[in-house]
Amino acid sequence: MPLPLFPLLTPIIIAIICIYAAAIWKNTRKANKSKTEEKVISKPWVDDDLKDGTEFNIQQQASKQLDEEITAQHIPYSPKHYSEEEMMRRAKKFYELMNKRRSVRFFSDEPVPREVIDYVIRTAGTSPSGAHTEPWTFVVVQEPEMKRQVREIIEEEEEINYKKRMGQTWVQDIQKMRTNWTKEYLEIAPYLILIFKQVYGNLPSGKKIHYYNEISVSISCGILLAALQNVGLVTVTTTPLNCGPRLRALLERPVNEKLLLLLPVGLPAKNVTVPDFHRKPLTDIMVLV
Amino acid sequence: MPLPLFPLLTPIIIAIICIYAAAIWKNTRKANKSKTEEKVISKPWVDDDLKDGTEFNIQQQASKQLDEEITAQHIPYSPKHYSEEEMMRRAKKFYELMNKRRSVRFFSDEPVPREVIDYVIRTAGTSPSGAHTEPWTFVVVQEPEMKRQVREIIEEEEEINYKKRMGQTWVQDIQKMRTNWTKEYLEIAPYLILIFKQVYGNLPSGKKIHYYNEISVSISCGILLAALQNVGLVTVTTTPLNCGPRLRALLERPVNEKLLLLLPVGLPAKNVTVPDFHRKPLTDIMVLV
Numbered sequence: 246m247p248l249p250l251f252p253l254l255t256p257i258i259i260a261i262i263c264i265y266a267a268a269i270w271k272n273t274r275k276a277n278k279s280k281t282e283e284k285v286i287s288k289p290w291v292d293d294d295l296k297d298g299t300e301f302n303i304q305q306q307a308s309k310q311l312d313e314e315i316t317a318q319h320i321p322y323s324p325k326h327y328s329e330e331e332m333m334r335r336a337k338k339f340y341e342l343m344n345k346r347r348s349v350r351f352f353s354d355e356p357v358p359r360e361v362i363d364y365v366i367r368t369a370g371t372s373p374s375g376a377h378t379e380p381w382t383f384v385v386v387q388e389p390e391m392k393r394q395v396r397e398i399i400e401e402e403e404e405i406n407y408k409k410r411m412g413q414t415w416v417q418d419i420q421k422m423r424t425n426w427t428k429e430y431l432e433i434a435p436y437l438i439l440i441f442k443q444v445y446g447n448l449p450s451g452k453k454i455h456y457y458n459e460i461s462v463s464i465s466c467g468i469l470l471a472a473l474q475n476v477g478l479v480t481v482t483t484t485p486l487n488c489g490p491r492l493r494a495l496l497e498r499p500v501n502e503k504l505l506l507l508l509p510v511g512l513p514a515k516n517v518t519v520p521d522f523h524r525k526p527l528t529d530i531m532v533l534v
Numbered sequence: 535m536p537l538p539l540f541p542l543l544t545p546i547i548i549a550i551i552c553i554y555a556a557a558i559w560k561n562t563r564k565a566n567k568s569k570t571e572e573k574v575i576s577k578p579w580v581d582d583d584l585k586d587g588t589e590f591n592i593q594q595q596a597s598k599q600l601d602e603e604i605t606a607q608h609i610p611y612s613p614k615h616y617s618e619e620e621m622m623r624r625a626k627k628f629y630e631l632m633n634k635r636r637s638v639r640f641f642s643d644e645p646v647p648r649e650v651i652d653y654v655i656r657t658a659g660t661s662p663s664g665a666h667t668e669p670w671t672f673v674v675v676q677e678p679e680m681k682r683q684v685r686e687i688i689e690e691e692e693e694i695n696y697k698k699r700m701g702q703t704w705v706q707d708i709q710k711m712r713t714n715w716t717k718e719y720l721e722i723a724p725y726l727i728l729i730f731k732q733v734y735g736n737l738p739s740g741k742k743i744h745y746y747n748e749i750s751v752s753i754s755c756g757i758l759l760a761a762l763q764n765v766g767l768v769t770v771t772t773t774p775l776n777c778g779p780r781l782r783a784l785l786e787r788p789v790n791e792k793l794l795l796l797l798p799v800g801l802p803a804k805n806v807t808v809p810d811f812h813r814k815p816l817t818d819i820m821v822l823v
Contacts, residue, residue, distance in 0.1 A: 324638075333650055
């Protein structure tokens with residue numbers, strides 16, 4: 246006699262299955278939605294193109310061969326040793342030089358010798374990097390038509406960033422600094438230095454992940470800024486949001502390189518002004534234990 | 535006459551619903567699994583603690599008040615202007631100084647004046663930062679017992695990293711550099727500089743996201759490295775993987791600060807050696823357009 250029971254129970258079974266299916270469906274949608282929302286709300290300034298290469302689905306192959314740069318051979322090292330007085334004098338002098346650095350958005354079109362830029366880039370290349378991968382490419386744009394195209398891409402994307410992608414608070418923050426999406430300086434400055442991070446390297450044995458590539462490249466940018474300041478050149482450290490793929494295509498860089506920073510470089514415009522900022526005092530940035 | 539049709543169709547309906555539910559269920563699991571795998575395989579060196587604050591579920595409140603630092607007031611700026619010859623001379627000299635920098639893992643316990651370290655940190659604090667947030671805290675550890683505790687935490691976590699968390703290729707790469715989880719230098723070097731990034735700031739109006747905080751803090755580390763090299767001090771730029779929460783607790787730093795880098799600082803040991811690395815030539819790191 247179980248047969249009559251079946252048709253009787255089916256509406257209940259269907260109802261249970263429907264509730265179950267609906268619950269799973271809802272959870273899936275909720276998970277996806279909260280993931281998207283988190284990305285959009287919490288970190289609107291993170292460029293999709295800056296992700297670290299996980300989207301390339303890197304198959305890292307064990308490298309059997311020793312890289313030329315990474316070898317166990319050690320050599321003596323004798324860095325310069327200064328007296329305490331000399332250390333203090335040098336520390337103070339370098340601080341005073343660096344403390345005069347300001348981000349400048351108004352440039353002179355006065356030419357700057359290419360050899361100076363070469364040395365500045367060489368200096369940036371002395372930076373340490375994770376496992377000595379040196380994961381940086383400095384693209385120096387000096388050709389006027391190319392600068393115009395870089396500007397076009399950046400202004401187009403910046404306008405979208407301002408109007409659509411970024412939150413109102415960010416726009417307020419940046420407005421106080423008088424930044425907007427019109428960036429004349431990209432054509433006026435004699436050089437644009439576009440700093441790419443190499444998220445992986447191509448070895449004969451396959452792709453090799455560059456550990457900590459973003460931190461390494463940012464550190465090298467710090468040394469580059471010091472080198473620029475040391476020769477009296479000015480710049481502004483910019484992060485062209487969402488321009489990476491288009492600029493990479495324009496400059497014909499390979500897919501393992503992602504745009505991290507863009508620095509217009511040159512001499513400052515006559516009568517240049519900067520926001521009246523103050524830096525935090527030492528007591529606010531240093532903790533002694 | 536539609537009623538007899540209903541019990542007849544129910545097994546088919548149930549089957550369809552089951553397949554549908556199973557498909558959703560499978561997709562959900564697959565998505566979660568691939569997400570986890572991607573994280574573990576592709577970026578094993580990314581410290582969970584270094585994530586940018588999305589896990590704090592930041593509710594960014596529109597700041598009505600103007601920050602002291604971010605104001606539209608502009609002031610004249612007159613940076614030093616060097617002749618072309620002087621620029622070249624300075625560019626070359628600074629490159630030669632920086633090019634002598636090497637990461638050093640063997641330290642002398644010879645004391646170094648605290649005032650020199652103060653100036654080095656001040657210099658790092660001249661770095662630019664996203665929206666002038668200055669999102670850095672430099673914790674300088676000089677107390678021997680505290681250095682011992684820092685070492686203990688790092689060695690414990692490093693051993694786990696080597697033995698369990700990292701892939702075999704990474705271990706091979708690092709072994710070539712003769713690094714392992716025993717780090718004597720953490721107690722010998724007169725100073726440990728622990729560089730924390732502030733992922734958000736606490737304003738009276740609420741939490742304020744620090745845009746690009748990791749890039750900003752890494753740039754300031756580059757300037758710090760230049761300042762150390764300039765005074766003849768040595769260091770090695772390390773990223774203590776997975777030690778962040780324990781070191782933050784030890785040093786009593788607030789939750790908005792995340793450990794990014796740790797630099798032991800001092801004079802080099804007598805007869806110090808470094809790996810026989812070479813740096814890429816300019817043609818490999820610079821592209822002229």
